[in-house]
Amino acid sequence: MLMAFLSIQVTAQKPLRFSEPNNTNGNNAYVSYSKDKTSIKPRIIAFDKKGIYTRKDKFIGYTLRLENNLRQDQNGEIALKVVNQSGVVLHQDVASFNMRKKGEFEKNYFFDGKQIQPGYYTSTMFISSAQYADTISYTFAFEPNTATALVSNAPSDFVNFWDQAKRELYNTRADIAIRPRPDLFRKHYNTFEVEFQSTDKAIIYGWLTVPANKSPQPVLYIISDYQGELIPEYRKDVAVLSINTRGTGASNQHYNFGYDQLGLYNVSDKNRSYLKGAYLDGLRGLDVIMQAANANFLDTRKIVVQGAGLGAGIAACIGAIDSRVIGIVMEAPSFIGFNNLLNSNSQGFPAYMFNNYIAQRKSTRENLINNLEYFDPIYFAPYISSRILVGFSSNNSNTPAQNVLQFINQLRVHKKEKYECKNCGNSLNKRFYGFKETWLKERFGQP
Amino acid sequence: MKSNILKIFATLFLSISFLQTVKAGFPVGNGRWLLSPTYTRYFADGYWDNTGIFNNFENKGRYQSDYFGLYGGIGIGRDVDLVFNIPFVQQRYLENGQIQESLQAVGDITVGLSYFLNHFDYYKHLSITGSLIFPAYPSIEQTYLLPGFNSTGGEIKMGLAGTNTNTLKDTYYDVEAGIRTYFNAGGPTMFFANATLGVPFNEDWKLSGTFNLVSSNSSTGFLTPTNIFINRDFSYLRGNISLGRRINRNITWFASIFRDFTGRSIGQGQGFSTYMVFKF
Numbered sequence: 001m002l003m004a005f006l007s008i009q010v011t012a013q014k015p016l017r018f019s020e021p022n023n024t025n026g027n028n029a030y031v032s033y034s035k036d037k038t039s040i041k042p043r044i045i046a047f048d049k050k051g052i053y054t055r056k057d058k059f060i061g062y063t064l065r066l067e068n069n070l071r072q073d074q075n076g077e078i079a080l081k082v083v084n085q086s087g088v089v090l091h092q093d094v095a096s097f098n099m100r101k102k103g104e105f106e107k108n109y110f111f112d113g114k115q116i117q118p119g120y121y122t123s124t125m126f127i128s129s130a131q132y133a134d135t136i137s138y139t140f141a142f143e144p145n146t147a148t149a150l151v152s153n154a155p156s157d158f159v160n161f162w163d164q165a166k167r168e169l170y171n172t173r174a175d176i177a178i179r180p181r182p183d184l185f186r187k188h189y190n191t192f193e194v195e196f197q198s199t200d201k202a203i204i205y206g207w208l209t210v211p212a213n214k215s216p217q218p219v220l221y222i223i224s225d226y227q228g229e230l231i232p233e234y235r236k237d238v239a240v241l242s243i244n245t246r247g248t249g250a251s252n253q254h255y256n257f258g259y260d261q262l263g264l265y266n267v268s269d270k271n272r273s274y275l276k277g278a279y280l281d282g283l284r285g286l287d288v289i290m291q292a293a294n295a296n297f298l299d300t301r302k303i304v305v306q307g308a309g310l311g312a313g314i315a316a317c318i319g320a321i322d323s324r325v326i327g328i329v330m331e332a333p334s335f336i337g338f339n340n341l342l343n344s345n346s347q348g349f350p351a352y353m354f355n356n357y358i359a360q361r362k363s364t365r366e367n368l369i370n371n372l373e374y375f376d377p378i379y380f381a382p383y384i385s386s387r388i389l390v391g392f393s394s395n396n397s398n399t400p401a402q403n404v405l406q407f408i409n410q411l412r413v414h415k416k417e418k419y420e421c422k423n424c425g426n427s428l429n430k431r432f433y434g435f436k437e438t439w440l441k442e443r444f445g446q447p
Numbered sequence: 448m449k450s451n452i453l454k455i456f457a458t459l460f461l462s463i464s465f466l467q468t469v470k471a472g473f474p475v476g477n478g479r480w481l482l483s484p485t486y487t488r489y490f491a492d493g494y495w496d497n498t499g500i501f502n503n504f505e506n507k508g509r510y511q512s513d514y515f516g517l518y519g520g521i522g523i524g525r526d527v528d529l530v531f532n533i534p535f536v537q538q539r540y541l542e543n544g545q546i547q548e549s550l551q552a553v554g555d556i557t558v559g560l561s562y563f564l565n566h567f568d569y570y571k572h573l574s575i576t577g578s579l580i581f582p583a584y585p586s587i588e589q590t591y592l593l594p595g596f597n598s599t600g601g602e603i604k605m606g607l608a609g610t611n612t613n614t615l616k617d618t619y620y621d622v623e624a625g626i627r628t629y630f631n632a633g634g635p636t637m638f639f640a641n642a643t644l645g646v647p648f649n650e651d652w653k654l655s656g657t658f659n660l661v662s663s664n665s666s667t668g669f670l671t672p673t674n675i676f677i678n679r680d681f682s683y684l685r686g687n688i689s690l691g692r693r694i695n696r697n698i699t700w701f702a703s704i705f706r707d708f709t710g711r712s713i714g715q716g717q718g719f720s721t722y723m724v725f726k727f
Contacts, residue, residue, distance in 0.1 A: 188650055215695070236650060237696045430612075434569025438476075438525070447479055447697060447726030 076129030085400035087345035118143035218302035225309035337403025348398035381410035472608030491714030571609030635665035683710035
């Protein structure tokens, strides 16, 4: 892969020599010198504001601008590394810069559209001088629609597997208990602790909060992330059911595993794996809503399922399987696109957990993917008929953006909305959460 | 002299209509609609002359009006709202307790489109609203109590409304400024600005304060038999305090009091208002 770079150097000065501090105690010990992150102000000026390029774009890339905030000259280096979303390093180089006091330095980075493949790329620059050290990165997409068009077929018995899984859940006693918690008093709301039984004798816990005005309330059903415990959530004019799936919070009594062990529980057997159990825990949560509906004035015609991370995938599964759901919100989905995840060098989670498992020769990559595919949200996408909102970050180190886009491209539902957060890392920004509130009001029919 | 004073009455009605403009700013919501019926009692016992000096009306004079308005908004999309206002007013001028002049009529109907330029983080919204003004009353006989300038007109305004999420958390604000002009020789052209800050006490009660500023200018060289009685050159600053009570998720009731603090060529108005907001 070739990339052409054009460098424009604004200033050129002899480098200032960094002098070592005086040795005052006679022990030849150096005094540590911390870098000042305000001494240089870096900026990336992208050629395309949205960071999405196609073959028609004349210029693909960005300008790196450095501003010297010190009243002394600075010189240093820019170490560049470009990786694709599989974590493969495509290019590395080092460039030097010299800046007068209060001066500027600019360098353009161009990418050759004829040489790069469709996909997402992250360009990371480590900028260092005698006084400064920090990293800045830029993520962009090249022909993203082409990159996400190809998705391997779902397992041939995908539907049959889930039919049997639902039957297994149906044949498992639910023993749903909804206990008032007056000790968690909050004015205008009733708070309940929820407990029910799921498959493999797992006892699952959660919370139900209901506005105390005795009129039918729509329900927001929130599913926990991987070991991300949920606490009671209160919303005006909305009942909220929050479920901690097995291995999370109080639901970890039989699944008391560490963070990088829980996801590997029976991972080579799709019928007994942790993921299957977590998905079925989520499905059973709808039974809780149905049971609590009459006594607590829940409007079962207005149920929206929401999840973040692993919970997002479970929400997609519930939306695909159960027609009572009128909306799905997926926040920064993870455990998605297992084919890409396990074929990458990604150090994000859960990729490194599964790849370490493979590296320890506990399973082959092919065997692992063959089992994990039954829990890949991408294969639930075509069966989703309710409205859906998917929020994700373009440079999430745990989940490559193109994995999420593959899911979105598989959706057949007409009214789907995606929110792509530029350079938000592994989280989403305030604008997404503000938009989500607007979207929820539309789904619930609230002013 | 009396005619100059009485010209002021004609514009007092207009000043009431500006009270109703302070409702937009937040999006109605895609496919949703909002209706707000309003009642306002306004009265003035004196006026500011064109130098800003206050005078009482002669013979214990009092201008009084009862305003009934219906404001509405329909969310055409997430970014566009259709807004309208239909006013009806009963006006009286009394001296020594006796009615000297009276009029009741539908006033200027306003229809407009509000477009949201940016929702920022969806806790703050920037909008631009363009409206047309249609007089809904026929050519009327000579009277000092006119419901409007008897002319079509237009208005454009920018608004910034939002809810604070950090400083003054959960308070809300609505700031707008704009221009209104009437399509006839002599205008007038009005510049106006409104600023509201609201504080919710809890889920049911909220208190808000508003300042309204209006400045109207006209080249009054073009006078006709129908416009001769209308004062087009005036300004005022008004303060308003409003208390709101949420009835349920669809209905909120408000009660407010207002008073003019300063002005020029206009009555010193004060009064109270009550209105409901229905959202569906």
